[in-house]
Amino acid sequence: MDVQEAIRSRRSIRQFRSEEVSKEHLSAVLEAVRWAPSWANTQCWQVVVVRDPERKSRLQEILGRNPAHDAMVQADVVLVLCAELGRAGFKRGEPTTAYGDWFMYDLGLANENLSLTAHSLGLGTVIVGNFDHAAVGRELGLPHSLVAVTMVPLGHPASTGTAPPRRELLQQVHLEEFGVPWSNPTTAC
Ligand SMILES: Cc1cc2nc3c(=O)[nH]c(=O)nc-3n(C[C@H](O)[C@H](O)[C@H](O)COP(=O)(O)O)c2cc1C
Structure with missing residues (x-):
């Protein structure tokens, strides 16, 4: 699967089969995180791999609705x-922007690498961001x-959804200055 196809066909997966993710596939997904770009190559991410069903249940409880x-x-x-706080965007302990x-930002890039690699291997993911972050930190024993x-x-998808619609490029892209419509060269007559 090439990159463009992976980008277009990836969907958030919210229903999974009970099948295991192989060690090889898990490693490939984690390697994709490792190779993400980051601010001055600061690589501020850490990943906790949770497989214990009881811990997953506790994380689910924290997630709630x-x-x-x-x-x-x-x-x-x-x-x-x-x-890790205070690394990305910092120089000598001070924010540079x-x-x-x-x-x-850097975690977003790492997460996209993760999701696209998983998808290219036939696995599914959903990015979950709406939860009590401090409670999850406590559950995982994160340092301050x-x-x-x-x-x-x-995991292995049980079903794939349809793509939620995207805004048209014309609503997001501008030519030279903001507000000047950009015309898509592939569709212009
Ligand atoms: C930063 C971020 C946080 C998200 N949080 C949640 C979430 O808490 N629960 C959820 O079900 N989906 C969550 N999503 C998934 C989005 O709803 C999903 O990506 C979007 O609707 C587009 O659908 P698609 O991923 O199938 O293209 C999140 C996505 C991002 C990028």
């Missing part, structure tokens, strides 16, 4: 992507320098 509720225990693995800590950012159930 969420469309990914079932996925937390159905998926063979839950990867919790954590970030108005945006402060860039950990969310780390925060849990996303939980990502990873």
Whole structure:
């Protein structure tokens, strides 16, 4: 599967079969995180691999009402992507831009690598971000320098959904200056 096809056909998967994720596939997915780009190559991510059914249930309880509720225990693995604070976007302990800590950005890139690689291997993922981050940090014994950012159930898909619609490029892309419509060269007459 090439990159463009992987990008277009990946979907958030919220229903999983009970089949195990092989060691090889799990390693490939973690390697994809490892090779993500990051601010000045600071690689501020840490990943906690959760397979213990009781721990997955506790994470599910923390998640509470969420469309990914079932996925937390159905998926063979839950990867919790954590970030070390004060690294991405910092130089000598000081933020270098108005945006402060860039950990969310770098974790997003790592998460996309993870999701696309999983998809290319026939596995499913859903990025879960709406939960009590401090409670998950306590459950996983994170030190104070780390925060849990996303939980990502990873497993064999039981079903794939249809793609939620995307805004048209014309609503997102501008030519030279903001507000000047860009015309798509592949569709322009
Ligand atoms: C940062 C982030 C947080 C998300 N949090 C959740 C979540 O808490 N629960 C959930 O079911 N999906 C969550 N999603 C998945 C989005 O709902 C999904 O990516 C979006 O609807 C587009 O669908 P697609 O992934 O199938 O293309 C999250 C996605 C991102 C990028």
